[in-house]
Amino acid sequence: MSETTTDLTLFEQLGGEAAVDAAVDAFYRKVLSDYRINRFFDGADMDTLAAKQKAFLTMAFGGPNNYSGKDMRDAHAKFVKMGLDDSHFDAVVEKLAETLIELGVSQELIAQVGAIAETTRADILGK
Amino acid sequence: MARIKFKDQTVIAENNETVLQSLLRSNIQVPYGCQQGVCQSCLMRSLDNTPPSSSQTGLKETQQKQNYFLPCICLPENDMTVALPNAEKTWLEAEVIEKKALSINVILLKIKSKEPLTFFAGQFVNLRNNDVIRSYSIANTPNLSHELAFHIRILPDGKFSRFVADDLEIGMPLSFSHAQGSCHYLEGKSEQPLLLIGTGTGLAPLYGILKDALLTHKHQGEIHLFHGSRDESGLYLEEKLTALTQNYPNFHYTPCLSGEVNNEKYTKGRANEIALKQFPKLKDWCVYLCGQPEMVLQTKRATYLLGASLKDIYIDAFSS
Numbered sequence: 001m002s003e004t005t006t007d008l009t010l011f012e013q014l015g016g017e018a019a020v021d022a023a024v025d026a027f028y029r030k031v032l033s034d035y036r037i038n039r040f041f042d043g044a045d046m047d048t049l050a051a052k053q054k055a056f057l058t059m060a061f062g063g064p065n066n067y068s069g070k071d072m073r074d075a076h077a078k079f080v081k082m083g084l085d086d087s088h089f090d091a092v093v094e095k096l097a098e099t100l101i102e103l104g105v106s107q108e109l110i111a112q113v114g115a116i117a118e119t120t121r122a123d124i125l126g127k
Numbered sequence: 128m129a130r131i132k133f134k135d136q137t138v139i140a141e142n143n144e145t146v147l148q149s150l151l152r153s154n155i156q157v158p159y160g161c162q163q164g165v166c167q168s169c170l171m172r173s174l175d176n177t178p179p180s181s182s183q184t185g186l187k188e189t190q191q192k193q194n195y196f197l198p199c200i201c202l203p204e205n206d207m208t209v210a211l212p213n214a215e216k217t218w219l220e221a222e223v224i225e226k227k228a229l230s231i232n233v234i235l236l237k238i239k240s241k242e243p244l245t246f247f248a249g250q251f252v253n254l255r256n257n258d259v260i261r262s263y264s265i266a267n268t269p270n271l272s273h274e275l276a277f278h279i280r281i282l283p284d285g286k287f288s289r290f291v292a293d294d295l296e297i298g299m300p301l302s303f304s305h306a307q308g309s310c311h312y313l314e315g316k317s318e319q320p321l322l323l324i325g326t327g328t329g330l331a332p333l334y335g336i337l338k339d340a341l342l343t344h345k346h347q348g349e350i351h352l353f354h355g356s357r358d359e360s361g362l363y364l365e366e367k368l369t370a371l372t373q374n375y376p377n378f379h380y381t382p383c384l385s386g387e388v389n390n391e392k393y394t395k396g397r398a399n400e401i402a403l404k405q406f407p408k409l410k411d412w413c414v415y416l417c418g419q420p421e422m423v424l425q426t427k428r429a430t431y432l433l434g435a436s437l438k439d440i441y442i443d444a445f446s447s
Binding site: 046049 | 157165166184192431432434437
């Protein structure tokens with residue numbers, strides 16, 4: 001890594017909003033294709049969900065966000081009742097890492113994205 | 128400083144103030160959410176000037192073309208008259224100029240607007256008879272005589288369709304709304320392969336889109352249309368579509384019957400299933416899905432999982 005990149009934020013290093021746009025299509029496709037987790041997405045409007053995935057990815061990429069733990073808890077409460085647990089959260093984080101690998105993001109940055117995603121675990125699982 | 132006109136109020140956007148901030152500051156209540164251009168809750172449309180392209184990030188290209196934008200990330204460059212989506216409620220007047228049967232239960236209805244119209248083939252309008260209002264897709268392409276064509280399925284208990292079948296005659300007036308919807312052909316991607324899947328009168332918007340692509344814009348990529356019906360009478364544009372395949376080698380038409388098949392020119396099965404079996408890889412395709420809601424939503428998901436980008440999937444779901 002060159003010296004100048006250390007001055008850039010994670011979001012900038014990943015490529016900003018364009019990178020989010022590139023990632024969201026592939027990420028959401030992976031999530032919907034995975035039998036471990038896709039039942040949680042049945043019946044939802046795809047465009048609405050894609051917009052939410054984009055907000056989540058923007059946040060996980062360290063970009064501008066209005067993250068609210070309470071909103072996250074409220075939105076996922078019904079899925080916790082359906083059995084949403086750590087294994088599903090892990091599966092989603094795994095899909096996120098796969099997406100970033102395919103987009104050629106370095107391991108180091110992927111780890112940083114993973115760490116931000118991790119901060120949402122308790123809210124999403126209602127712990 | 129730009130003037131923002133909303134309904135009958137005008138507000139002046141201060142420097143570095145977004146359209147949303149200007150409206151809220153003036154106590155004009157509009158829906159909004161994230162305030163960062165992500166959730167699209169505040170979606171609006173500019174009725175005059177083109178909005179800055181940075182305020183159209185993440186919108187469908189067809190929406191961008193219709194001057195939709197996100198006021199929460201819009202620093203106005205020019206004066207703008209803005210409206211909430213579908214807020215234009217004004218009814219326009221037209222005259223019925225043609226009515227004929229396309230099949231035993233589908234009528235072609237053509238009306239001529241009394242004033243100039245802007246629309247894209249594949250969009251829909253509301254048609255009104257007193258207090259009965261129904262949405263119908265436009266089945267023709269923009270034209271200088273301001274005509275609109277519709278394929279009206281006659282339902283035994285359909286209030287509007289029975290009115291069309293029994294009472295509406297050539298020369299009679301008919302009220303209709305401005306064109307709406309983002310399911311239409313997009314210029315500038317002439318080489319992109321197009322997949323069109325429709326059931327029943329879902330063929331109407333697809334026929335408009337197809338003619339727009341082939342005739343108006345000389346689309347160069349392959350275009351595959353799958354039209355599904357239970358029986359032969361539902362394949363009501365077979366002759367015209369077959370003729371188009373002879374004039375345009377890049378156009379392919381597959382009539383599908385989910386019921387009994389007694390003729391080898393028809394493929395047996397559901398149009399969406401047959402299409403996806405033939406094209407299991409849809410990366411870089413543009414997909415149009417029109418007709419029965421269940422088929423449309425199921426196929427939207429399926430085509431996305433087969434590689435089509437969500438922004439390249441356009442749908443028009445309706446029960447008929």
